[in-house]
Amino acid sequence: MIDSVKQKAVVLILSMAVMAGCSSTATQPGQGSSEVAPTDQNGGAQVYSGNGAGGVSSSTSTEGQSAQQQQTKQQQEAALRQVRTFYFDFDTAEIKPEARDALMAHAAYLAANPSAKVQLQGYTDERGSKEYNLALGERRGNAVKQFLVLNGASADQISVISYGEENPADPGHNEAAWAKNRRVVLIYK
């Protein structure tokens, strides 16, 4: 309990520092909201390894890297970690290329902070079977969990819960609303 409070305080202080640090460069996506649209990082060409080594960028710096470079990298990752909602196409649990950079940043953070814990909430749009959608929401949550684990997070840092069609982000009954509702939301505990 106390650990998690401490953890939250540290995260808060760090993110405030980062926000202060990069306020002039305006690179922070989504105005710091936890429910933001996925940012297109044009990251389609970037290769992510499945063994948690090559593609992982975390606070453990390579030797020879300058302090400034390291700081810039940390700022970028902190900014990426503000992206907490990841979207999916209808009836799939495939992680979109544009979600990968932010998920990599979360994986790196979890790897560097073993006491940090996240809950992944899986959701679907309202169409079709409610029961099937509960399973589909879980599959989406599990897909994100697997991505985070492959990139350095530990499985026991991550819990998955599916709400299926419940608690839509947008209560509308049209494609624009459905696109916002097919999502996984990452919540630090």
Added chain:
Amino acid sequence: MIAGLMMRIIRFLVVLCSFSLLAQSARAELLIHITKAASDAIPIAIVPFASPNGTGPNEDLTQIVRDDLDMSGNFKSLDPSRMLSLPSQGSQVYYRDWRLLGQRYLVIGQIQRGATDQNYHVQYELFDVTQQKQMLKSNLTTTANNLRSLAHVISDQVYKAITGVRGAFSTRLAFVTLDKEGGKSVYRLQVSDVDGQRAQVLLKSTQPILSPDWSPDAKKLAYVSFETGQPAIYIQDIATGKRQKLTDFQGLNSAPAWSPDGKDMLMTLSKDGNAEIYEMDLANRQLTRLTHHWAIDTEANWAPDGRQIVFTSDRSGGPQIYQMDLRTQDAKRLTFGGPYNASPRYSPDGKYIYYVHRDGGNFNIAKMNLSTGEQTILTHTDLDDSPSVAPNGRMLIYCTHQGTKSVLSVISVDGGSKYFLPAKFGDVREPAWSPFGS
């Protein structure tokens, strides 16, 4: 069948149901909008019951009977203002009057309060206007606060006498309403009469309540509640409100489905990695895993004979319906039309399944004849889901949208008639039609 009922006097005591323990709520109310009658509906005149000594109730029992029969789609009742006479006993019936009005059947009766017991006593008769004969005479008694039940029993008896099919007007509906109150979602699990009246709240929660399923004796509901922050399957006794938590495994705890004998329950759990179907022996809570597949397997439904189940799986790439023989555990795919078929429910005779079918962009309810494989699309609304069949197999309830609201819709299984049950406020969803019970 009809001859067997002729001249038979049925004594029927409508037992007072003890729902008084349950919370009443204005928000529990459902409205009813009948939008379409079947073109071949049978004309029937139900004359307002007389009260010879003036002790009849204020509530018009016969209007409840008219609404019931109209709702079924099989009947079209005559507006009392068009009646030429208002007979209340056989000697006052002039068949010619009713033939002139195009009526096939006639119901007349009397209601009065007992001098000593304060109960209401009804005597009514059903006549075949064409054949000019009495088909049914029945005496019924009920307590003052249970007149609606008595009206539904009359509807059941008249329906059976004319169609040969057991009426389902005395059965109940379970459903979940969802309201926004002070910016919060409030879910209420409720049960009501099939016309949406006498709704009672069984559970209220700010977290999702899903998948109500009736026990075969219609006395309990199984459902999924997220009230602890995690999904768990509960069983609740409707009369007493007593409940027990059945499962709260890590991951999914969903889609409870009672076996026809009430001894087992099918459910979807993902404790072993992904959504699989399990059978729980309710006596010892032992689980048997029925599916073994990396794909989603969920929302199983028991065939009435208890030997087979149908369920949804996306093992072929998208959701499709499969049937499994419980002895061999072999699963065979049933649906091939379209990319999306889900939520299968057997008809009470086991000859059909009803399910959600995606036709182009729309999600509708379809039925399949299991012996021919022929598929018929029954609904022409959109975003339809959660089909549930009445225990007499004649009506089907499902969830659809009207404007921005989620409403319940009831249709006859031949597609002939339709009525809507919107909530007075907010959304209503997850309908489950009760069995006849004991």
